[in-house]
Amino acid sequence: MGEKFDVIVIGAGPGGYVAAIKAAKSGLRTAIVENRRVGGTCLNRGCIPAKAMIHASSVYKEMQEGGRFGVAASDVSYDYGKIVAYKEETTDKLCQGIEQLLKANAVTLLSGKGTLEKGKVVRVAGEEGEESYEAENVILAAGSKPLILPIPGLDLPGVLTSDELFQLEERPESLVIIGGGVISVEFASVYANLGCKVTIVEAMPRLIPNMDKEISQNLKMILKKRGIDIHTSAAVQRVEQEEDGQYTCVFIEKEKEVRVSAQYVLCAVGRYPNTDGLFGDNVELDMERGRVVVDDEFRTSMEGVYAIGDLVKGMQLAHLASAQGVYVAERIAGKESSIDVHTVPGCVYTDPEIASVGVTEDEAKEQGIAVKTGKFIMSANGKSLITKEERGFVKVIVEADTDVVIGAQMMCARATDMIGELVTAVVNRLTAQQLLKGMRAHPTYNEGVAEALEDAVGEAIHVMPKKKR
Structure with missing residues (x-):
């Protein structure tokens, strides 16, 4: 039997490595198990490489369309091999950064396949053999893998x-x-x-x-x-x-x-929980449709064992997994939670970008919540006109009687960056008036948020008045 730890995390993706570092910062003796490169799907095969490809392809598209701004470029081309190399370079830098963070915070990195055994023992099978480690607490953060539907022909090489x-x-x-x-x-x-x-x-x-x-x-x-x-x-x-x-x-x-x-x-x-080899022969956690069942504290049916991220029910998002990792590490350390794991922003990195948080207008109606909506069409936004953006908008949903912001949907340039302001508002139940107290710089895309908030409470300057019924 190897060393004993306060916390062992299985999986070094965005949920696992964040949980490990947070636990270590709280003074807990922590180890993390990973059989591939740290960073998980997000850094190596998902979020980061995809966004790098999006950026590279967008640069190419912008160069082709430079004539809209009076900038002519002839014979614009790309080297796909160099785009792939740029993607890999981006991933490599972030993975190296995670390795350095784990080392700097004294988190022990155990290379190999991690398997949960009875008694909160974690067996690690690596290139040099197997070793087992005991833990007071185990956090399962093994992530997910692509889902393949049972459709004839999906096993073909192409x-x-x-x-x-x-x-x-x-x-x-x-x-x-x-x-x-x-x-x-x-x-x-x-x-x-x-x-x-x-x-x-x-x-x-x-x-x-x-x-x-x-x-x-x-x-x-x-x-x-x-x-x-x-x-x-x-x-x-x-x-x-x-x-x-x-x-x-x-x-x-x-x-x-x-x-x-x-x-x-x-x-x-979609993606499916990656539970292959995660549980030993005598370990039977409560499961539902391939996912690990957890309570509100992310505790599984085995005492002292937690599960987060794509292993559990809910949205499969890197930032949600990280938030859950922080939550669990803080609870294990006996601290109050510093993060709300229920208000989750959703982002799509198309052009224009898409971002949302909280409820939509339709969802509010379904839940019987009386709401007011504010909307601003971004074609009237100065920064959007400068950059010749496609059609887009910012929409906010506020409670009818309190003006508390309970949802927002955006489709515009920089939406994924701007949604953070609305996440803060929803989590803290801020009103439209409280958000409007902060002055926004001009010209910026973020002015659209203020315009939508003003529209929700009937004070919009750059929005045509709503017709009275």
């Missing part, structure tokens, strides 16, 4: 997950994406910007169906304008490999069979 798409050394000529969620629309934006013919096939009636309906409608129009074919309410039946090496996605749309062929098919229908 059907990729997001992990495999990142490994391509050449840009696809054409791509069919199964799924219309966040992963799908972000990859569609990247490859359409780079000249790839992209088709999205989504089973639900609209794209990103968990977000505000107006956002979904606007996004569909923008993506179609950029040459992306979109099929919603489309049920995929199978994928076939053609004699010419192409792959055909066969789906039913409006009761008719439709066939779309491409060089590759991307399966982007």
Whole structure:
């Protein structure tokens, strides 16, 4: 038996490494187990590499469209290999930073596959053999893996997950994406910007169906304008490999069979908890649909064992996993929680960006909450006019009787950066008037937030007055 720790974390993704560092800062003897590179899916195969690809493709698109600003550039091109290298460089720097943080905070990094055994023992199987370690507390943060639906043909070599798409050394000529969620629309934006013919096939009636309906409608129009074919309410039946090496996605749309062929098919229908090898033979935690069941404190059915991130029910987001890691580490250390893990911003890094928090207007109605809404169309925003942004808006939802902000939805430039202000407002139950006390600089995209807040309380200056009924 190896060393004994106060806390052992299995998984060094955004939930795990944050939990480990937070525990160590509280004076707890902490170890973290990881069988791949630290940073997890987010840094190595998800958020960061995807956003790097988005940025690179956006730069290329902006250079092509420079004539809108009187800047002409001829023979604009890109080197896909160098874009991939830039993506890898970005990932490498962040992973190295995490390794240094773990070391600086005296967190012991155990390299190998971590398995939870009875008695809060963690077995680590690495290249040099196996070793077991005892812990007073164990935090399970093993993350997730791409979900593959039981559809004929998804095991063909040209059907990729997001992990495999990142490994391509050449840009696809054409791509069919199964799924219309966040992963799908972000990859569609990247490859359409780079000249790839992209088709999205989504089973639900609209794209990103968990977000505000107006956002979904606007996004569909923008993506179609950029040459992306979109099929919603489309049920995929199978994928076939053609004699010419192409792959055909066969789906039913409006009761008719439709066939779309491409060089590759991307399966982007979500992710599934990564519990492979996580539990020993005699360990049986309460599970529900493949997820670890936890209570409000993220405690599992085994005493002293917690689970966070993509392993548990809820949104699969890196920042949510990190917040849950902080919460659990603080509770283990006997401290009050410093973070609200229930108010979660959602972000989509398309162009324009999309961000939301709290409830939508429709959700408020469903819950019987009387609300007022404020909306500002960003085509009237000075900064948006300067940068010639696509159609966009900022919408806020406030309680009708108190003016407390309970939700916000944005579709505009820098939305993912600006949503933080509204998250703070929702968490702290701030009113529209309290937020409006802070002066906003001009010209900025953030002025749109103030305009929407003013519209909600009937004080908007740059919004046409609402007609009285």
